[in-house]
Amino acid sequence: MSAPDRQNTRITLAKRPEGMPVASDFTVERATAPTPGPGEVLLKTLYLSLDPYMRGRMSDRKSYAAPLEIGEVITGGVVAEVVASENAAYPVGTLVTHHSGWQGYALANPENAPLPIVDPDNAPISTAVGVTGMPGQTAYFGLFRVGKPQPGETVVVSAASGAVGATVGQLAKAHGCRVIGVAGGPEKCAWCVDEAGFDACVDYRDPAFPAQLAAACPDGIDVYFENVGGAVLEAVAPLLKPTSRIPVCGYISAYNSPSDAVLEAPDAWLKRTINPELETRFFLVHEWAGEFGEATKALGAMIRAGTLKYRETVVEGLENAPEAFLMLFTGANAGKLLVKVGDREKA
Ligand SMILES: NC(=O)c1ccc[n+]([C@@H]2O[C@H](COP(=O)([O-])OP(=O)(O)OC[C@H]3O[C@@H](n4cnc5c(N)ncnc54)[C@H](OP(=O)(O)O)[C@@H]3O)[C@@H](O)[C@H]2O)c1
Known part of the structure; x- marks a missing residue:
């Protein structure tokens, strides 16, 4: 044939x-x-x-x-x-x-x-390029290996309802942290709280966003998982502590900047303007390529148990x-x- x-x-x-x-x-x-x-x-x-x-x-x-x-x-x-x-x-x-x-x-x-x-028995196959695949692995390793959250600490994550951000927030929550999301619009913020179980989520498009974020983090921020940069980063910066960890995963607010614009990454900006000693670095998920299978299995188990919503x-x-x-x-x-x-x- x-x-x-x-x-x-x-x-x-x-x-x-x-x-x-x-x-x-x-x-x-x-x-x-x-x-x-x-x-x-x-x-x-x-x-x-x-x-x-x-x-x-x-x-x-x-x-x-x-x-x-x-x-x-x-x-x-x-x-x-x-x-x-x-x-x-x-x-x-x-x-x-x-x-x-x-x-x-x-x-x-x-x-x-x-x-x-x-493996279709791990989770629905579409998630193999989603929450059990590259974005989920990014959340898993970026949070635990770079952010190093401790139970009881306050974790803030931007692009909070997205593929990476929603996974970060739910992993941090399952780890015993207080989790505050930052997302665009009331619908996304409501999903983060009502479905994904975040403690709070603040809409960065609201003019009162910096004050609302400060009110949601009365003890400051221990881990800021950076996905967006720009105005959100500027509102986060005053709430950081000398001991904060800031995994820089991405800064999407700058991705469509003119090609000849000189961009300063959030980790460099934080060190220059806030504290040169801050524990912050840009990471790439491929740093942990040898361990992707571990994350995929752990995230699939959470989906099957109903503890990871996406x-x-x-x-x-x-x-x-x-x-x-x-x-x-x-x-x-x-x-x-x-x-x-x-x-x-x-x-
Ligand atoms: N380092 C790595 O290895 C690695 C790997 C994967 C992903 N990433 C990064 O992780 C981040 C999230 O990726 P994802 O795949 O999970 O995407 P996603 O969050 O599912 O989608 C992108 C979201 O970014 C938000 N956004 C877009 N423009 C924005 C702006 N100007 N200010 C604030 N928020 C804005 C939007 O959400 P709102 O409606 O909430 O604004 C949008 O839905 C990106 O920065 C990406 O580059 C890094």
């Missing part, structure tokens, strides 16, 4: 965005999906994860990660199904995660780098990825932002 003729849709970088990306920064291409060679597998994308870091790859600003080339498929993590295999360890039907990027099909060679297997915003269709990506910067996403790209062939 001949192999089915699979049409691959690929979204590539047409030009580097200036500020917020627009449709003309991307090209939608169609081609026949490739056929696996010896040792290779063909992966069909089921879910594509949309993440803030992708904005950095579209720019040629100096960064820890090399920029995408013009014409290259936009980078991205996916949950995928093996739909053709020349590798006995990965038979057709196997579910994996991979950095396939913004496309419907991709070849991978597990002999070069093993593909993480997705939300997903799922947009249908790969061609809608460029527009959906903007939700991360307008705050229109509620929880992990995903694109549903295709259905399983082998259910």
